Amino acid sequence: MPALHELRMTPYxxxxxxxxxxxxxxxxxxxxxxxxxxxxxxxxHTHPGRHHVGKMKSLAMAGQGLGAYIRRYVRDKYESREH
Known part of the structure; x- marks a missing residue:
């Protein structure tokens, strides 16, 4: 898998x-x-899990609620990070 910053991203x-x-x-x-x-x-699917990932994908495609969902339910439950 390429580095996260190399992925083709869809504007939110x-x-x-x-x-x-x-x-x-x-x-x-x-x-x-x-x-x-x-x-x-x-x-x-490991962190934060399939349920949360499925919800996050739906919110991302809808263009609304993703940031709030991450703040409320996911927080620091991520698999990896780049900055």
Whole structure:
């Protein structure tokens, strides 16, 4: 797998206008999220788990609620991080 910063990312639509999420990449076994501060996190089936990853993918594609969901339910349960 390429480094997280090398992945092709989809711009996050940020429908609320207040999200810290800038972009995301959907993976077979997870999701990668780039925040507006440049930090990139990989969330997967191991951490935080399939349930959370599925919800995060849905929110990412909808363009709303992803940042809030991460803050509320996931926090520091990520598989890897780049900054």
């Amino acid at each position: 639509r940020n429908r609320s206008g207040s999200s810290g999420v800038a972009a995301y990449a959907l993976l077979d076994d997870g999701i990668v999220v780039r925040f507006s501060d440049g930090a990139i996190y990989r969330y997967g």
